[in-house]
Amino acid sequence: MINETTIKARYSETDQMGIIYHANYFSWFEIGRTEFLRSLGMEYKELENKDVLLPVIDVGCKYKVAAKYDDEIIIKTKLDNLKGVKIKFFYEIVRKKDDKLLAEGYTQHAFVDKDLKPVNFRKNFKEAWDRLKEVNEN
Amino acid sequence: MINETTIKARYSETDQMGIIYHANYFSWFEIGRTEFLRSLGMEYKELENKDVLLPVIDVGCKYKVAAKYDDEIIIKTKLDNLKGVKIKFFYEIVRKKDDKLLAEGYTQHAFVDKDLKPVNFRKNFKEAWDRLKEVNEN
């Protein structure tokens, strides 16, 4: 399953090179995984209310073509490498007007509680886990 | 009392106009009041640990000359209008190399607890209040 969410690149996200500042792609990835989870009936804010946080432990991104202010951007998100205490998302950033791939990246997350201690998501949230497992690519 | 703190304008803070994006001055103001409070022996993070938060309720800023990437910036912070449930800071943003005033603004804050309910700071934190009162401009 791939979730597609569309946003518009903001002026506040540009830098003096005239392109979107590279770090902002990671906040776009974050939008992608929020919507990915929502599409499975899991609201990330509800997870946090149940004391499950998903801090980022590993990220990467390759930039191919620069996104610019006001570009319509499709964030494509999929899931991979679901483990008992970790979850990994892959993303493609695509320019809507010509379907050009601008960047691709990943983020890996730990399942932890509010004190940042590991949570066994598979065991404690079996139903949610099963839904994730179903759409896991590998 | 005026606190002076020096920072360097970051590339990530620029926009495609080639200047510092205006909203970032408010994070500079936030640095100014953190250091203002520290200079009085009050760590803002300690206030939060004691369940006193200072959310912003009113802000303003006038921009005169644009700050640019890598400019050394002096943030001048002073206190005014201290009330039992509110506190107001004034700021000047000055370019170090020529002492040019780039912007001036203010932020007003409520004293609240973690549930965002008002806290009577004057009563509950008498010692801290007295220190603030001493350096209050009016």
Place this chain on the structure above:
Amino acid sequence: MINETTIKARYSETDQMGIIYHANYFSWFEIGRTEFLRSLGMEYKELENKDVLLPVIDVGCKYKVAAKYDDEIIIKTKLDNLKGVKIKFFYEIVRKKDDKLLAEGYTQHAFVDKDLKPVNFRKNFKEAWDRLKEVNEN
């Protein structure tokens, strides 16, 4: 004329108080005026291509109720105080689910060229000016 644009508050926009960091409302205002101008057939990026920039010279915002992560937010934008070299926008930030007013603010802008020198917009861009004048509130 009031333009209404809907966005979702991002995780990256929160702070450790658990609310949207106050400075981010100014990037929401910027989205509002981009869409306001677009609704009049004026793309802000096209203005920049024609060497008209709109740097911010004065801003203010009053915060009433905190926006939170994943809130659907309506940005209401209108125009006021159009002058030959300046333009002022007013904004309301409204929480969609209960139509609650969260914040209101304004931004005032100068018309300048890429060297940040004043541009007489009224004279040099008569057609655009007339369209703005038509929807100006005062």
Place this chain on the structure above:
Amino acid sequence: MINETTIKARYSETDQMGIIYHANYFSWFEIGRTEFLRSLGMEYKELENKDVLLPVIDVGCKYKVAAKYDDEIIIKTKLDNLKGVKIKFFYEIVRKKDDKLLAEGYTQHAFVDKDLKPVNFRKNFKEAWDRLKEVNEN
């Protein structure tokens, strides 16, 4: 050669997990390489004035321990993998008070001109190139 630059984690950089939002480490890396280049007598803003930009083409970061508001942070930057059209920096993010390694990452950059076309830095900026070559780790 390793450049060490110290900053303080800002409130604006936190998120509602109570830690520094992960994308902000990339703006810290950017501070690190600005200061790395400055220590070699190369101001990044001067490079841009000479029409050499260094857009990011590949990044990665591993997060070990979360940075928190007001932490003093040492950014350690070194150079590696200098090629004719590319340059790669490595970074360590260290908490000053206990010398704890919080994160480590890299950024790779292309040498391009203002139109984002490749520049042969080695050939066109021989003196600067030689200085970089001297401190290149491999």
